[in-house]
Amino acid sequence: MPKSPQAERPQFATSRVQTLFPEIWAEIFSHVYAVNLANITLTCRLFRCLAQPSLFKNLIFRVNGRGEVEDPAYLTSHQERLLFITSDRIAHGVRHCSIKIHPMILIEPDSLSEATRPMVTRTRVVFSIFEALPAFHNLTSLACESVRINPYRFHQIRQLPSLQHLMLTHCVPSNTSSPPLPLRSLILREFVGYENTTSQALGYMSFISPEHLHTLRIVDGTAMSSYLLAILETRGPLALRVLQVAYPMARSPHFSAILSQCPDLEELLICPSDEFSPEAIPVLADNALAKLKHYAGPHSLFTALRHKDYLRHVTLWGHMLGGVSETEELLELLPQIPRHLESLQFSVTDLSEPLYSAFWNHFKELKNVRIAIYNYGRQILRRGVSDDLLLQALRRLPRSIETIAVNTRFLWPVKELSTDGAIPVAFGSDSFPNLHYFSLSGSYSSFSWSPGRPVKVEDHYQSHERYQVDVQAFTSSEGADI
Structure with missing residues (x-):
């Protein structure tokens, strides 16, 4: 009896796909661009199941202003999206997450009124995001912008077992008695100047574990930086490999002491600033920066370096606008x-x-x-x-x-x-x-x-x-x- 045309069709799709373990396919899909990955999810059910988590590798939560949160359907749709993203099938694919709140919620009211309704709705949205955060157990980096890191949110961040990198931009951390997070890198940007400076500085120290942190970038030159250095100096030896600060921090009396406490520091990066004083040449200890490989900073500190033999990468900037140098200055340093x-x-x-x-x-x-x-x-x-x-x-x-x-x-x-x-x-x-x-x-x-x-x-x-x-x-x- 002759076979039907449908029976004669080769059954390649499922059999060939299943010859590789799902873990291998998942690894392959992790290297595919998102545009192509979306097309892959449309080929078959197996590929959709394996490739779709990689589409959520980089996750961004934006909680915007008043007009959006006044929509009654906003909170409902947000909860539905969270349920999908935090499902077992998707959550394991999230590697990087960014939480951006604009503008910052200065007051988080408990009572609901017409005046506070948008604020309360935004507070609930932010709460739900941090409540769902521990579901991303493979998350390695987290960025928060204009977020108040209260004790509950700090606790939720602590529940991320794979977290290694954290960036805080215009955030207000609360002082907590919990042990510091075992992060590898921490970036701090745009400190909030109208809050209690000492309390903020102590809050930021909750994210700095001296024995674990390898990279610290403080890209801000306000008074908060000096408070951070003063507290950091009391923490003893630091395991830092990379330290980036704004120039006003380099003028702090605590800066030289911090450098002496970083015996393994390999990169020292100092950002140019309008507040430049070419006469401010720090005095470094004999053993400071003995392993430095990368220096970026002003001429004055470069002159003060006692160990230059290991240097491989150098960026020099002068006292003029934007760090511009005069020819004579560079020739003297050569x-x-x-x-x-x-x-x-x-x-x-x-x-x-x-x-x-x-x-x-x-x-x-x-x-x-x-x-x-x-x-x-x-x-x-x-x-x-x-x-x-x-x-x-x-x-x-x-x-x-x-x-x-x-x-x-x-x-x-x-x-x-x-x-x-x-x-x-x-x-x-x-x-x-x-x-x-x-x-x-x-x-x-x-x-x-x-x-x-x-x-x-x-x-x-x-x-x-x-x-x-x-x-x-x-x-x-x-x-x-x-």
Whole structure:
């Protein structure tokens, strides 16, 4: 009896999919972009079950202002979404979570009235989010913005067994008697200035475990920073590998003591600030920063470093706006910079011939260079690409160079750069065999090129911050951003 056409169809879909263990498929799907992952979930039920959790790898909760929460259906729909996300099938796929509240709930009332209804609704929404938080048992990083970390919310955060990285932006933590969280990295941004400073500082210390914390980034220069340093100094030896602070913190009398308590510190990053005092040179102990590999900060502290032999990455900034340095300042520092440096970044008023000649001749193994030039003019328009002074300077870099990035003012002739072909020829494999990225960024346009890829030109508006040094340019990936 002949078989029907339907019976003759090969049954590949289920059999071939099931030849691999579900854990292998889940690992494969974890490396697929979200756009493609959504299409994979539509192929079959098995793939939907295995791939859908990866769609929720990065989870963002936003609790916005008044208009949204006044909708009666808002709370209901929010609860339904939470039930789905916290289900056993989805929750295990969440790795990163962000909770953003705007504006911050200053008062959390218990009574319900027409005036407090939106506030109460928002409070309930925030409560439900933190109530559901322990369901994400594979969560490794958490970011909170404009959140009051009361004892209950701190307790819920503590219930996350895999949490390693935490970022708090414009948050108000409560002082708690609970042991500190065993985090690996902590980022603190935008302290709330109208709250009790001492209480906040003690609250933040609840997130700092001296024996566990490896990365601490305090990106704020207010008085809160000094309180944190004063308390941190009393905690004894610290296991920090990476410390990033704003410049006002480096001027604190507690800063030198903190550095002495970090024997394994490998990265010290100090952000530029308008409150600069070039005369404030700290005094460091003989054994301080003996293992430092990456330094980003002012000239004064670099001069005070007693151990520079291990340095591989250096970012230097001066006392002018945005951390710009004078040529003479950099030339004076040059003999103190190790010749075996791999990465160098600085911001200068003008890249003069004496400066780049001295620097390029000093370094023999330089791989990455980033330069911000504040006063670079329009010479390239008059001289042409091939004869431009800056490009001539860059062509004299060591052959070991891998990345070149230059930010400057005024307008680069990007059309000429993209059609002339001078840069791919001048910076090709014959001159720089290891080069894999080259970029020039001006006031209104930028040019980037990688060997084997077409030239990329973009139009943009460049604010003055782009002339500043990026202290995280060569930093380790852990805790750099959450």
